[in-house]
Amino acid sequence: MNLSFRIEKREQGSALFRTLATTGSIFIALFVAGFLLLSAGVDPAAAYLEILRESLGSSYGLSETLVKATPLIITGLAVSLAFRMQIWNIGAEGQIYMGACGATWVALFSGLDSPLMLPAMFAAAFIAGGLWASVAGLLRARWQVNEVIVTLLMNYIAILLTDYLVYGPWKNPDGFNFPLTAQFADAARFSEYFNTRLHSGFFLALFCALALYLLMERTIWGYQIKAIGSNPGAARYAGMRTGLAIFLVLTLSGAIAGIAGFSEVAGLQHRLQHGISPGYGYTAIIIAWLARRSALGVVIVSLLMGILLVGGDSLQLSWQLPVAFAYAFQGLILFFLLASDFFINFRLRRVKEVTDA
C-alpha cells in the first residue's frame, strides 16, 4: 500500500474556514520568516513585537499605517471594480501617476482660490485617471484588444510622462535642479490630524469604499456589472450593453485610481516628483484578489499591508536589517496568503491507494 497526495477541488468552504485559513497562513508566514530573522541574529519574537508596536502601538505608528494604507485602499477599490466584471486593469499604477499630474496641474497653474481648489484638483485627477484608462476601455470594447496589455504598457508611458514633467516644464525654478515641482499652496493641501501625517485622504479612501460598496451591492449599475462579469452572453441577451459597460467600468476604475494620485500629492508629498508611487498600483492587484473583490475586504487587506510596510521599515532601523529583508518578509506573507487562497478552494488529501480488487 503506498501513500500519495492528491489535489481535490473543495465543494464550498464556509466563511469560518476561510477566515481561519487566512489567519493561519499569516502565522505560518511569520513562522517561516522567523528562520530568516534567526539567521540574521535577530530574535523573531522580539522583532514581531516591534512590528506591532511600531505600526499600531503609538499614535505616530498608527497614523503612519493609515497613511500607507490610504493609496492602497483607493487603488485596491479601483482594481477590484474592474475585476468584478472580469476586466483586468493592470494599469492602476499609471492611472495614479496621471491622477497626480492632473491634480498637480490644477494646484500649480489654475490660480484658483481656497475653497474651490481641492474639489478642482479632485475633478482633474478623476478625469485624468479616467481618460488614461478609457483608452484601454475603448480598445477593448470596440476592437477586442486585450486590456491587460494596454493598461500595463500605458503604465510606462504615464511614469515617463510624469518624469518628463518634473524634469522639464514643471520643474521648480527655485529647486536647485531637483526633479520636483514647486510646493503646493496651503489651499491645495489636505488638512492633517493629531499632529501626524494622517491626512484627509484616508477619510476620502473610506468614503470611496462606502460608495463602491453601495454601487456594487445596491444599485442597478452594480447589478449589471456583476451580471456581465458572470456571463457576458446572458447579459447581452438580457439587453445590457456590454461594450458600453466595459468602457465605462474601465474608465471609472482608472478615475478611482486617479483619486489615489490626488490624495498622495495633496495629502503627503505636496508636490509632484519622480516616483510618487512605489508600485501601489501593482500591490492593489494582489489586494483586490485577496479581498475577493469586496469593498470591505479591500479596506481590511490594505490595513494589513499598511502594518507590514510600516513594521518592515522599522526593522531596518532597529536592527540595521537590509531593505531586502523587508521585501522578503512582505513577499513571504503574500506568498502564504495566496497559498491559503489555493487551499480554500482545493484540498490536498493523503490517500491510501484504492487497490483494484
Added chain:
Amino acid sequence: MPRLLQLQHIRKTFPGVVALDDVSFDIATGEIHTLLGENGAGKSTLMNVLTGFYAPDSGSIYQGEQKIRFASPRDSLALGIGMVHQHFMLVPAHSILENILVALQNVPLLFPRRQLRDRIYQTIEEFGLDLNLDTPVWKLSIGAQQWIELIKLLMRDCRLLILDEPTAVLTPQETEKLFTVLSKLKQQGKSIIFISHKMREVMKISDRVTILKKGRSIATLERGAFDQNKLATLMIGNDSIPEWQKSLPFSDELILEIENLSVRNERGLADLDNFNLQLKKGEILGIAGIAGNGQKALAEALTGLIKVDSGRVMAAGTDITRSCARSSYIAGIAHIPEDRKAVGIAPDLSLDENLILKNFRDPRFRHGIFQSRSAIRRNAEEKIDQFAIKAGPKGSPVRLLSGGNIQKVIIARELSEHPTVLVALYPTRGLDIGSAEYVHKVIAEGAGNGMGTILISEDLDELYKISDRIAVIFRGQLIGYADPATASREQIGLMMSGEVPQ
C-alpha cells in the same frame, strides 16, 4: 444476477441543502438500471458520489463484500466506473482525438499515435458513428459531443457506464442509435446507469428502475413489474400535475413576420436561408424539423443572440430586426444543454438576481438607481412557488441548482415578462413530467391572453399536443405549414425530409 456495486444509506448535504437523504441501491453486472426522479431529487448528486466526485457524509459503497471509499474520480475510474455528465467536460479548442487522449490512462509519453487512432476509429465504426477525429470539438453538435464522452469511456474499458440525461441533447434518431449501442454494451456484460425524464425511453430500455424522491430511494422495480403509469405515480407521489386546456382559436392578426431571413454560421454556411414565417396573435406555432436544420439559428436570431445577415423581422408592421425594442417584444426560453453559461443565466448571481435579469430596470424592482431588495425577494418567492423550483439556501449562486431547476429559472424569468412573442427552443427538455406539463400550461394560458409562441421541438408528440399550427423547417428554409388536427405523422415526416407538399 451478480451484484457489481452496492450503495447503502448514502447521505450527502451541501451547506443548507440535503441533496441525498437516504439512498440505497445496487447495480448488477450486465443490466441497464434507470434512475428516475423529479428535478432536484438528487440523481446527479448520487452519481457524483458513485464516481468519487463528492464524498458522502455517511453511508457506504460495497464492491462484493468489500467496502470501498473513493478519494477522487481517479479511484472510481480505476474500478472501471465512468460517467458522462449532464454538462460535458470537453476542451472546446482541442480536436476530438486530443480530447479522447486526455482521458486515457497510461498513454506513453511518445504514444503510438497511429495505433491509438486506429483503435478509436474501430470503436467509432463498431457503433456506426461518423466522426472525424481531427475536428475541433467546438464545431460539433451537442449530440456529437455526447458521443465523444461516451467513446472516452469505452476506450477506457469501463465496467459501469453512467449516463446523466444523455437523451436530453439527442435527436430522436440519435437516441435510437444510443439505445442500440447501449444494448450492445449490455450484451458484452457491461452495466449501465441511465437517467432520463422521458417515460417512453425509460420503458424501452430499463431492466430495473430505481425511483428517487426528495433525496430518498423509494422503490426499485424489475422489468415487468412497472409500467408508465406506475412509475409516474411513484415519482410524483401526492404532488399534483397541473392541468390545462388548449385555448380557443386565435385571431388572424399577424404579430410577427419573418421575411427572407438569412443567417450564416461561423463556418460560413447558411443556417437560415431566406426563411419566412408568419405568427398570429395568440397562436402556438410549432416548428418541426430534424435537428440541425436551422432551429437553433432561428431561435437565436429572433432573440438577438446572433447577427442577421439579411432579411427582416417585422413586429405588427414595424421593422425590429436591428432595434433594441426587440428584447422587450420577444422573449426566449431555451434548453441550454452543453453550456449553461451560453445565454440563460449569470451563474454566479443568486436565484433572485437571475430572475430579474431581463427586467431589472422595471420600477417595481428599484427606487431610482437603487435596487429594491424586498421586491426582488418577493418576486423570487412567487416564482419559486409557481414553478416549484427547488432552490438552495437564500443568496447562493444559481449554478449550484440542479439542471432542471436552472431550466425552470430561465422559463420563469422569460414568461414573467409577458412578452408579445415567445420563442421556445426545446423548452421541456430535461424537465420532469410535472414541470413539463406546467410549462405547457403557462404557454397555453399565455396564448389565451394573446401571446404568440414559436415552439421549436423535435418531439412530435409535444407539437401535436399543444400547437395550433405546425411549420416545417428543412435546411434553413420553410417547407410549409400543416394543421395538427388533420395532418398525419407521415405527412409531416415527409416534409421534414424536404418534400414540399402539393
